[in-house]
Amino acid sequence: MAKTMEQLMDLIDKIPDEPAKVGEFILPELMAIQIAHQVRDDDVVFAGTGLPMVGIMTANFINAPHALLIYEAGICDGKTMHVPMSVCDQRAANMCTSIGGLVDTFGFYLQQGFVSLGFLGGAAIDKYGGVNVTSIGDYYKPSHRFTGSGGNSDIGTMAKRVAYIILQEKRRFLERNEYTTTPGWWCWDFKTNEWKPKKEVWKGTPFAESGPEAVVTNMGNYKFDKNGEIYLESFHPGVTVEQIKENCGFNLNVKNVKGETKKPTYRELFVLREFVDAELIFLPQKVEYPASLKKLIEG
Amino acid sequence: MFKRGATKKAQIMSLEDAVKTYIKDGMMVAFGGFTGFNRNPSSVAWQMVRQGNKNIHCIDRHGGICTWLLNSVGALSVYETDWMGWGEMAGKLDVNMERTYKAGKMVLEDYSHGAMAMRFLAGAIGAPFIPYYAPQGSDLYNPKYDALGKAGKRDGKNVKIPRKKFMEMADPFFNTGNVILLPAARCDVAVIHATQCGQKGTARWRGVGTIDKEICFAADKVIVVAEEIVAESELRKMPESNQIPYFVVDAIVENPWGAYPSAVPFYYDYDAPFMRGMDAASRNPEDMKKWLDEWVFSPKSWEEMMTKVGAKRLLDLKADSTTGYSTRILRGKKPAPRMTVPLSVARSGY
Numbered sequence: 001m002a003k004t005m006e007q008l009m010d011l012i013d014k015i016p017d018e019p020a021k022v023g024e025f026i027l028p029e030l031m032a033i034q035i036a037h038q039v040r041d042d043d044v045v046f047a048g049t050g051l052p053m054v055g056i057m058t059a060n061f062i063n064a065p066h067a068l069l070i071y072e073a074g075i076c077d078g079k080t081m082h083v084p085m086s087v088c089d090q091r092a093a094n095m096c097t098s099i100g101g102l103v104d105t106f107g108f109y110l111q112q113g114f115v116s117l118g119f120l121g122g123a124a125i126d127k128y129g130g131v132n133v134t135s136i137g138d139y140y141k142p143s144h145r146f147t148g149s150g151g152n153s154d155i156g157t158m159a160k161r162v163a164y165i166i167l168q169e170k171r172r173f174l175e176r177n178e179y180t181t182t183p184g185w186w187c188w189d190f191k192t193n194e195w196k197p198k199k200e201v202w203k204g205t206p207f208a209e210s211g212p213e214a215v216v217t218n219m220g221n222y223k224f225d226k227n228g229e230i231y232l233e234s235f236h237p238g239v240t241v242e243q244i245k246e247n248c249g250f251n252l253n254v255k256n257v258k259g260e261t262k263k264p265t266y267r268e269l270f271v272l273r274e275f276v277d278a279e280l281i282f283l284p285q286k287v288e289y290p291a292s293l294k295k296l297i298e299g
Numbered sequence: 300m301f302k303r304g305a306t307k308k309a310q311i312m313s314l315e316d317a318v319k320t321y322i323k324d325g326m327m328v329a330f331g332g333f334t335g336f337n338r339n340p341s342s343v344a345w346q347m348v349r350q351g352n353k354n355i356h357c358i359d360r361h362g363g364i365c366t367w368l369l370n371s372v373g374a375l376s377v378y379e380t381d382w383m384g385w386g387e388m389a390g391k392l393d394v395n396m397e398r399t400y401k402a403g404k405m406v407l408e409d410y411s412h413g414a415m416a417m418r419f420l421a422g423a424i425g426a427p428f429i430p431y432y433a434p435q436g437s438d439l440y441n442p443k444y445d446a447l448g449k450a451g452k453r454d455g456k457n458v459k460i461p462r463k464k465f466m467e468m469a470d471p472f473f474n475t476g477n478v479i480l481l482p483a484a485r486c487d488v489a490v491i492h493a494t495q496c497g498q499k500g501t502a503r504w505r506g507v508g509t510i511d512k513e514i515c516f517a518a519d520k521v522i523v524v525a526e527e528i529v530a531e532s533e534l535r536k537m538p539e540s541n542q543i544p545y546f547v548v549d550a551i552v553e554n555p556w557g558a559y560p561s562a563v564p565f566y567y568d569y570d571a572p573f574m575r576g577m578d579a580a581s582r583n584p585e586d587m588k589k590w591l592d593e594w595v596f597s598p599k600s601w602e603e604m605m606t607k608v609g610a611k612r613l614l615d616l617k618a619d620s621t622t623g624y625s626t627r628i629l630r631g632k633k634p635a636p637r638m639t640v641p642l643s644v645a646r647s648g649y
Binding site for chain 2: 004005006009012049050060061065066072073074075079080081082085086087088089090091093094095099100101102103104106107110111134139140141142145146147148149150151152153154156157158179180181182183187188189190191198201202203204205206207208271274275277278279280281282285286
């Protein structure tokens with residue numbers, strides 16, 4: 001007979017916290033867990049819909065159980081049981097400390113300075129972490145039009161640290177975005193028409209030092225240097241640095257690569273599969289556990 | 300500014316009469332709820348499409364079922380928003396709206412989510428504008444990108460359209476760098492979907508508030524659609540649960556399941572499979588037309604449309620009384636696990 005969720009919960013600590021082997025996990029799982037690793041236990045996290053939400057939920061179940069999650073539509077510190085499909089989902093509001101609206105989340109929490117980590121998606125990113133989720137081509141006559149900012153530009157500039165998850169392609173990793181929805185460490189100063197460090201444009205505001213800290217893609221993990229420029233930190237299993245450079249639209253700094261991205265552990269995968277996305281909404285399929293683990297879980 | 304000294308007397312009306320009376324072509328309309336998932340006043344937009352409303356200037360925190368429906372018949376001429384998606388994980392971008400926009404049939408003004416919330420807050424509290432650390436260096440505040448200005452709509456003829464998209468200024472009080480002044484958002488009509496509404500207009504909901512209260516106070520006319528109309532005396536026993544005081548409401552419409560396919564927490568869940576069907580239909584004009592014929596123009600009433608959705612589906616969507624959502628609807632490829640406590644609580648307490 002299948003185990004109850006409570007029995008599965010009791011199993012978590014018995015599942016080995018050792019890296020899984022290549023072939024025992026799929027890319028979306030690896031990425032969700034990379035997101036989870038960005039979250040600290042004392043973080044106040046404001047995340048967008050999609051993989052960021054799955055990742056921070058995973059963190060909340062493993063490495064950061066005390067992290068406080070804010071969901072855009074008005075939810076503060078939800079204790080989620082079933083993965084939400086939207087940041088307004090009642091599932092995200094389960095057992096939350098208080099519930100309000102957008103003025104609460106963007107005003108009371110974000111602009112007031114409580115948010116320590118923002119986790120967002122993007123259609124394209126520039127060398128300094130500036131993100132485009134608006135349009136490609138002429139702004140008024142675009143070849144592609146995306147959804148537009150949503151909370152991206154608010155969260156991406158006012159959260160203390162910001163992390164992005166982006167699909168890596170040459171046309172998405174750019175020297176300069178055609179449209180900057182969310183400025184990175186360098187941006188335009190429209191008053192003087194100069195390309196400047198964000199610290200100067202935002203000088204004096206409480207958010208001059210806030211900005212992108214990490215980027216997770218399907219090929220690797222990235223960080224930013226003192227000049228605000230992105231660099232490769234690690235490459236995902238099965239990907240080479242050469243391939244990453246080929247999928248980048250500018251001359252990428254690969255001098256600080258630490259090595260291969262840490263593979264997810266069996267325990268992390270177990271939590272992700274059984275508790276975060278058991279309904280297979282975000283993950284495309286249920287991956288088989290290796291035989292010994294299967295016996296432990298089902299036995 | 301528009302209603303000094305005036306309170307209103309709300310009237311209980313049919314869906315048809317409320318739309319006919321309060322929504323006219325060319326008006327600025329704001330819809331409540333959040334994306335396509337939570338308390339969208341779907342039935343009102345559905346009725347607007349049936350009644351042939353045109354040239355609507357929608358001002359909103361983001362798209363949802365209502366903008367998807369209105370755009371499906373080309374009824375939106377201006378869309379002032381921060382997100383032209385509609386369905387998040389059930390179909391993120393409104394592909395049909397992208398088509399409309401790229402064909403030059405719609406003016407699209409971009410803001411950010413926080414900025415639209417602040418604009419409506421200003422509109423709601425009667426302030427002409429509000430300062431916000433809206434992202435400097437973002438093309439949202441690039442003086443070249445002002446769609447309403449470019450379309451010649453900032454000439455003051457429509458008193459609800461601000462003469463500027465934004466203004467940047469140095470904080471004159473605390474010397475904290477530059478802030479962006481955002482104009483108040485004001486609209487002709489606000490439409491929200493509540494759970495309960497008293498016969499005079501006092502209204503409440505459960506779950507997220509998004510900016511429903513703000514849009515009601517920022518609008519000249521307010522339509523509240525509710526799952527049920529109840530006695531005001533009942534709602535006044537727990538006034539802290541009410542969000543809308545009766546004196547701002549103009550029309551009350553009782554329409555059970557009126558937010559479908561979005562959710563009404565503690566009443567019913569969102570119908571993700573149905574939304575995926577909408578997304579698929581919107582990918583080409585032929586399918587879109589078929590979908591509209593089937594789901595909007597053929598049914599004689601909202602009741603008949605819900606009957607068409609079917610009893611089995613509605614039973615599956617009915618919310619659990621304790622969680623406020625349904626654990627019986629199949630959202631992904633596997634059924635929802637039976638949970639009794641969130642894992643984060645089991646691992647760490649509160």
